[in-house]
Amino acid sequence: MALPDGHTADVVQLHKPDRAAAVVDTATDDTEEVLEGEIVPVAAAGPVDVRPDTLSEMTAAARMAGYRAMEIVKRPDVVAAAVLRHELRYGVPGALRCLGMFWQWVCARELDAQLATNPRLVLDVRQTRKKAAASTAATVAAGGAASWVLLSPLVPVAGLLLVLALTGAAERRYLASLRGGADTGRKALGTHPGSKAVRRAVADAKLGKADDIRVIGPITRVAGAWEAMVELPAGTTAKHAAKRRAELASSIGVDVVQLAVDPVKGHAGRIGLWVADTDPMQGDAVTSPLVNRRDPVDFWTGRVFAGRDARGRAVEFSLVERSYLIGGEPGGGKSVAANNVLAFAALDPYVELWLADGKGGFDLADWEPVAHRVLERPEHGLIMSMVADLQEEMARRYALLRKAGERKLTRDVAARLGLHPIVFHVDEIQKFSLGDGDAKQGKEFITGIADLVGRGRAAGMITGTITQRPAADVVPTRLRDILSIRWALRCTTPDASDTILGSGRAGQGYSAAVFDATQRGAGYVLAEGADPVQTRSAYLSDDEVAGIARRAYALREEAGTLPATADRPDVRLLTAVLDAMGRHPKGAHTAEMLPALTRRPEFGGWDAAKLAGALKPLGVTPRQVDLDGRNRNGYRRDDVTSALDRL
């Protein structure tokens, strides 16, 4: 898995053979040679788990064994207590279980079914077994008593302890089988594998014979993972190995998301294996640097922080001259991913946001106060008018650029000509691309969007599309192929993942279908490198999104770039009311939204009557609003948004 250019590497990279030697030089004696596959500490700065070399490890183990032996000699009582504990905990229940089974045998329980048809046989067998049991018990008792008297009481006691040890061992096996089946499965390579085990695992993944596979340099421990550089048999390529990532993960004994198979620059037959000890797509959520950012971002030089790759390195991309496609199954984390992009764009006060939501829901509601244009309803005619306006703007921009003798929009040209970037964000694109069943309308929309994507880049117009139905009819190949940033969140099938990342990607080992619902925000980002990067998106909670949107509003207010309509007092009032309503889709009770509204200096000290008086001329009146069974005086969200639409 190659890291796209420009990604920040927080951890040490795979060692090339020459670097490996250098690493060891710093960690061990100058003259000491590194064994093939030996695990050595990485001498670079950073979160490295230092492991002693094999020789000192063996010495330490021998010293520990000697120390333990001395302890046993010194404290036999401790050993005896441990043995006794084991005998009591497992030996006694095991012995009772064995006695129970013996009694079943004596009573010939397996013949119970024949009692009705052949009672004679059953009774005879029982009789014989009872006699055998009685004579065995008598022999054991006599033998025990004789050895007690004639030899030593230690003999029967030792015998009893031996029996308890055996029944204890049987009991442990039995309990283990109850827990996870008696068959514990193949042993995984673990966290500190040797080179032989690594070679065998690579061979088991059908990448050649173990003897023809080499582990180049040391196997290193790096921040919760091990790394090794492997040379494949002559003629086998790193590309081929990447395709067999799932098989490799299986032979190593880890989940496929724990394994990265990287090509090695300068040798097509070598791969870097990176194997995480635990699932890197789970655990604490990734934090976005935008959550606490106070300054505006710069669209031209800044990069969207998408999240972190499996090794914890930042995954970022620039939006300049780009377009994006985010897709995945419902609940896959698309809104969170999209919010990372929108937050970045919104925090540059000079970026114009054009928002269209095919769901017509509230997913984009937080960004609406800073948006230049918002689609009123998810209807073909309305979205096409938005597309047409953008095409017109594109034509205007190209005319201005031509006049200024510029080929494309850059930071300087944008400032000089007053042409600031536009981000056109279309959520749930399937609503428009399928044309609500009218193929002609769908085609018209796709043609318009493809035109914006294809020609808009150089004019500073970025188009982004989101879909929860990644399928060829929703995002046709001709559109997908020109969307340059592709972000595939959890998908149901490798085909769906390929619809986003590009055909054949799943076959190459990059499939968002490998993630499950517990790996929230996990996906593949194909942005700046040649290959997709397994990424966990930065998590933005609803409150964090609302907070960023508020900051974006303030930054735009300060820069004087708020959408023209937002500067009107009545628009400001309605957007403030919407903001104060919180997240309930129906609306809010007056008593609950007033504190949030009056926190804004503009509306400080307002009471319910003043609010009602100000909203009345805009066509919004208070009424009884039933919110989850609580019916009180308040405002309906629909009323406020309709008033905004009218304005």
Ligand SMILES: Nc1ncnc2c1ncn2[C@@H]1O[C@H](COP(=O)(O)OP(=O)(O)OP(=O)(O)O)[C@@H](O)[C@H]1O
């Ligand atoms: N990076 C992440 N880290 C932690 N949790 C996440 C992350 N991304 C998403 N989630 C969680 O997954 C859930 C679904 O996320 P989200 O709403 O973004 O999915 P979606 O694909 O937009 O869903 P839908 O298609 O239904 O709109 C959210 O409740 C969120 O808490």
